Amino acid sequence: MKKNITTLILKMMRVGLIVFATLLTTAGTLFAETVFSQRLKNVKVSVHLKGESLEKAIEKISKSSNLDFSYNNNELRKVKGIMMDVSGKPLNEVLLELLHGTPFSYRESENNVVIFRRRDQDALPVLSWVNEAF
Incomplete structure (x- = not known):
């Protein structure tokens, strides 16, 4: 009888340890992604573009x-005539402005920014503005 209780307690402790390890790993992964996401907001960029290609x-x-970017050279070369004059603006805002009106978007991945072609349903972002006169 005493041996059965001891075995049951040991099994419960193992299950608890596995659940704890899984939660700890998941939490670590979630926090790591959030930290990098905020990094792009904190990186200030100054760039002057006159008729440049997207590449x-x-x-x-x-x-x-000082960040690495991954992209398909041939795809980005097709987009030309980029005009932009930005000084001290957050990188995430610069990328949104730069890629607006193109079939491209960006994704943060570890210490890399990936530029990718959006799927057809995402090709044109929908922006709505409500303008009411009082």
């Missing part, structure tokens, strides 16, 4: 921000 624009932003 050259990303290269200049990469140099200015």
Whole structure:
């Protein structure tokens, strides 16, 4: 009888340890992603673009921000005529402005920013503005 209780307690302790380890690992992963996400908000970028291709624009932003970017060169070369004059603006805002009106978006991945082509349903972002006169 005493041996059965001891065995049951040991099994419960093992299950508890596994659940604790799983929760700890999950929490660590969630916090790690959040920290990098806020990093792009804190990186200030200054870039001056006059008729550049999207590829050259990303290269200049990469140099200015000291971050690595991953993208398909051939895809980004097709987008030309980029005009932008930004000084001390957060990187996430610069990327949103730069990629607005293009079929591209960005994703943060560890210590890298990935530029990718959006799917068809995401190709044109929907922005709605409510303007009421009183």
